[in-house]
Amino acid sequence: MGRICSAQGVIRGTLVASLIISSVIGRHQHDVPSCRVIPGDEQWPTDETWADFNQSISGRLIRTVPIASVCHGSTYDEGKCATLRDNWFFPATHLPSSSSPMAYEWSNDSCNPFTPPEAPCVIGNHVLYAVNATGLSDYQATLAFASKHNIRLVIRSSGHDYLGKSTGAHALALWTLHLKSTQLLPTFKSSTYAGGAMKIGAGVSGGEAQAFAHSHGRVVVVGNCPSVTLAGGWVQGGGHGILSSKYGLGADQVLEFEVVTADGELLTITPYNDHADLFWALTGGGGGTFGVVLSMTIKTYPETPISIALLTVTRPPNRDPKTFKSFFRTFLSTLPATLDSGVTVIWALFPTAFMIFPAAGPDLTAQQLDFLLQPTRARLKELDFPYEYSSNTYPDYPSAFASVPRTWNASDYHMNGRLIPRSLVETSNDGGPSEELIDALLHIGNLAGNAGVSYNLNANLPAHPVSVNPKLRSTIFNLALGVPINYTAAVPQHSYAEAHDFMNSVLLEPIKKVAPDGGAYLSEASPYENEWKRDFYGGNYDELLKVKDKYDPVGLFYAWTGVGSDRWVERADGRLCRVEFAKDEIVHSEL
Ligand SMILES: Cc1cc2nc3c(=O)[nH]c(=O)nc-3n(C[C@H](O)[C@H](O)[C@H](O)COP(=O)(O)OP(=O)(O)OC[C@H]3O[C@@H](n4cnc5c(N)ncnc54)[C@H](O)[C@@H]3O)c2cc1C
Ligand SMILES: *[C@@H]1O[C@H](CO)[C@@H](O)[C@H](O)[C@H]1NC(C)=O
Ligand SMILES: *[C@@H]1O[C@H](CO)[C@@H](O)[C@H](O)[C@H]1NC(C)=O
Ligand SMILES: *[C@@H]1O[C@H](CO)[C@@H](O)[C@H](O)[C@H]1NC(C)=O
Ligand SMILES: *[C@@H]1O[C@H](CO)[C@@H](O)[C@H](O)[C@H]1NC(C)=O
Ligand SMILES: *[C@@H]1O[C@H](CO)[C@@H](O)[C@H](O)[C@H]1NC(C)=O
Numbered sequence: 001m002g003r004i005c006s007a008q009g010v011i012r013g014t015l016v017a018s019l020i021i022s023s024v025i026g027r028h029q030h031d032v033p034s035c036r037v038i039p040g041d042e043q044w045p046t047d048e049t050w051a052d053f054n055q056s057i058s059g060r061l062i063r064t065v066p067i068a069s070v071c072h073g074s075t076y077d078e079g080k081c082a083t084l085r086d087n088w089f090f091p092a093t094h095l096p097s098s099s100s101p102m103a104y105e106w107s108n109d110s111c112n113p114f115t116p117p118e119a120p121c122v123i124g125n126h127v128l129y130a131v132n133a134t135g136l137s138d139y140q141a142t143l144a145f146a147s148k149h150n151i152r153l154v155i156r157s158s159g160h161d162y163l164g165k166s167t168g169a170h171a172l173a174l175w176t177l178h179l180k181s182t183q184l185l186p187t188f189k190s191s192t193y194a195g196g197a198m199k200i201g202a203g204v205s206g207g208e209a210q211a212f213a214h215s216h217g218r219v220v221v222v223g224n225c226p227s228v229t230l231a232g233g234w235v236q237g238g239g240h241g242i243l244s245s246k247y248g249l250g251a252d253q254v255l256e257f258e259v260v261t262a263d264g265e266l267l268t269i270t271p272y273n274d275h276a277d278l279f280w281a282l283t284g285g286g287g288g289t290f291g292v293v294l295s296m297t298i299k300t301y302p303e304t305p306i307s308i309a310l311l312t313v314t315r316p317p318n319r320d321p322k323t324f325k326s327f328f329r330t331f332l333s334t335l336p337a338t339l340d341s342g343v344t345v346i347w348a349l350f351p352t353a354f355m356i357f358p359a360a361g362p363d364l365t366a367q368q369l370d371f372l373l374q375p376t377r378a379r380l381k382e383l384d385f386p387y388e389y390s391s392n393t394y395p396d397y398p399s400a401f402a403s404v405p406r407t408w409n410a411s412d413y414h415m416n417g418r419l420i421p422r423s424l425v426e427t428s429n430d431g432g433p434s435e436e437l438i439d440a441l442l443h444i445g446n447l448a449g450n451a452g453v454s455y456n457l458n459a460n461l462p463a464h465p466v467s468v469n470p471k472l473r474s475t476i477f478n479l480a481l482g483v484p485i486n487y488t489a490a491v492p493q494h495s496y497a498e499a500h501d502f503m504n505s506v507l508l509e510p511i512k513k514v515a516p517d518g519g520a521y522l523s524e525a526s527p528y529e530n531e532w533k534r535d536f537y538g539g540n541y542d543e544l545l546k547v548k549d550k551y552d553p554v555g556l557f558y559a560w561t562g563v564g565s566d567r568w569v570e571r572a573d574g575r576l577c578r579v580e581f582a583k584d585e586i587v588h589s590e591l
Contacts, residue, residue, distance in 0.1 A: 036576045038574065050129070057142070060131055060138060066122075066124075069111055071084065071085075071117065072118075073118075073121060075121075076117040084113050091158070091225070101166065103162045105492075110124020110125060114487040127168060127173040129172045129173065131172070131175060133176055133178065136266055139174060139264075143174070151171070153171065154288070154559075157203060157231075157232035160228050161287070163525070163527040164560045165561070166287075170575065176293075179201035182198065184196075190270060197298060198218070200295060200297075204230060205230070206225070206229075206234070211398065214303065214398050218300035219300065220253065221241050223239060224241055233287035237468075238284050244455045244459075249284075251466045251467075252283075252468075256296065256297040257269050258295045259278065261278075261552065262291065267291075278550075284469065286544075288559035303397070304396075306363075307360070307364045307365060309361075309370070311355065312353060312388045314353055315353055323383050324442075327376075328354070329438055332433040332437075333432040339455055339456040342362055343361040343372060345358075346454070349450055351447075360400065369391050412485060417478055417520055418479045420511075421471075421476070421515055436514040440511045441479075444507045447506070448482075452480075454476055458473055469522065470538040470540070471538050478521050478524060500528050548563050548564045549564070555567065
């Protein structure tokens with residue numbers, strides 16, 4: 001699979017693949033399982049056991065049929081396959097599925113909609129079963145069943161995760177997407193907050209939460225892709241959106257969680273009660289790691305007008321590159337003041353164009369936004385670049401958001417990203433951006449393309465500590481880049497590895513030189529970042545691991561690059577094994 005081909009994966013993969021594992025599911029000291037059971041093992045539950053389990057959860061167990069099976073074998077259906085291909089790149093195609101990872105590489109190419117009907121279609125790295133959960137009792141039954149039978153457990157919500165954290169071979173998924181409750185709490189009080197709030201179920205998406213808030217004249221911080229769910233990977237990884245320069249990160253909004261721990265206990269946690277440590281871990285320490293969130297309560301704000309500016313600059317091929325660089329320098333140097341006015345700026349740089357889509361300014365007039373972006377436009381005029389600019393004020397979030405042209409594609413790209421320290425943009429003698437940074441960004445922009453989600457994440461800090469990567473607070477933008485997925489590559493796993501290597505070594509090389517300590521946003525980063533503990537978690541990793549061990553001492557929760565995940569290896573057959581068990585086996589095979 002993709003991960004086995006990676007730099008990090010090669011080491012993990014060959015280590016275990018070379019082993020002769022005699023009794024893979026033997027129990028270790030303290031009754032901690034050494035490896036998860038997989039189908040074919042004697043310990044794998046019988047069909048009857050699965051059926052009993054299904055009955056105990058009112059028939060809500062789903063056995064995976066990969067959605068692209070309509071394109072293959074005896075299940076081939078020409079019309080359905082054509083429709084699936086036309087819609088493959090949209091999140092809405094994958095959302096109703098209990099198993100389809102939106103980041104296609106994490107399916108391990110096991111059922112490809114774009115290959116001929118005779119090509120194989122297997123379950124592969126999709127989860128094998130999923131429980132379409134409706135509430136607490138389904139959570140508890142699923143955790144208990146996975147624990148009892150030593151089956152790999154995956155928590156899946158929208159399935160958006162770019163790093164493969166919501167899928168896994170031979171796994172049982174606890175699927176949280178259909179927990180759609182919403183409740184307005186107009187006067188929430190804690191020892192440090194008194195104001196509007198709302199309580200939402202684990203499956204409520206950003207779009208749904210915002211629509212609900214809007215219907216009550218309120219606004220909430222949500223991500224830019226409306227189908228990302230708030231309480232899952234988004235909040236638990238940090239969570240940014242176009243209101244973040246004014247109201248902060250998603251993790252900064254949380255007042256309370258209801259969470260179910262590995263042993264099935266329901267805890268209601270706040271920053272101030274007995275489980276403040278778990279609350280801290282869930283506000284930035286990564287999804288799928290500490291427990292399963294059932295609901296969360298977040299701050300709401302009075303609805304406010306939002307101004308939106310859009311800019312498209314054409315880069316004519318015949319112009320001296322220095323001229324464009326001069327414009328780009330001006331743009332970067334206007335960012336700090338713009339962001340400090342509460343504006344979030346999303347920009348992209350490609351070989352042929354530069355775009356802002358959008359600059360979003362809550363509580364600002366279009367004239368104020370124009371003023372902040374004026375140096376950038378003046379420079380374009382001066383240098384005689386063709387461009388289009390528009391700005392408008394909208395009465396509320398939904399209308400402002402709808403004005404931004406975008407298609408929310410699910411799975412076109414292999415993903416990578418780095419956080420760029422703000423100091424690099426305020427560094428040269430005149431307080432402007434460093435030349436090395438400009439060159440490094442142009443290097444990526446000329447070869448492939450990159451996007452910068454720019455914000456000031458120090459606005460509206462909560463009164464209690466949260467565990468989001470501290471590097472987010474000193475970043476000026478989250479630099480995101482991607483390489484398109486080749487659905488028809490001869491050896492897909494090789495093409496995935498090449499794409500990641502190209503980004504990590506060629507595209508990002510100069511960035512890593514100028515910003516070696518910038519870190520990365522764990523939800524939008526390379527799945528094969530060697531320094532992931534440092535780069536994704538800042539200095540918080542060791543403390544997060546303590547919380548993990550306190551609330552999940554047997555290691556029921558596992559997610560790729562999650563806290564504690566390096567204690568496990570995934571074998572080529574998808575079986576998850578504890579590293580120390582693999583080490584034992586090496587000793588045994590050497591004897
Ligand atoms: C098109 C697109 C746009 C995006 N835009 C933004 C953006 O603007 N801002 C931003 O910050 N991020 C953005 N992201 C990244 C996004 O935040 C992550 O992909 C995030 O992991 C999605 O969370 P999810 O729960 O919806 O997805 P899933 O893939 O279902 O889950 C992600 C992780 O959370 C865990 N998880 C899910 N539900 C729960 C639960 N109830 N309890 C415990 N763990 C759970 C899963 O196990 C997994 O580890 C974007 C992603 C995509 C694909
Ligand atoms: C679970 O039970 C429901 C209802 O009886 C059924 O429709 C479904 O197919 C069952 N799931 C599995 C995996 O057998
Ligand atoms: C991933 O795909 C490769 C190549 O087809 C295969 O060898 C490997 O077993 C697959 N892994 C899983 C977990 O399905
Ligand atoms: C999951 O449950 C929801 C709500 O009960 C239902 O609408 C949806 O169709 C179910 N999905 C699947 C794939 O069974
Ligand atoms: C998104 O998918 C659509 C439909 O397949 C495609 O036309 C479009 O180019 C894609 N957009 C991006 C940004 O990849
Ligand atoms: C995808 O892979 C195929 C087969 O190796 C190759 O012919 C094609 O050029 C690749 N496409 C891209 C865009 O690289």
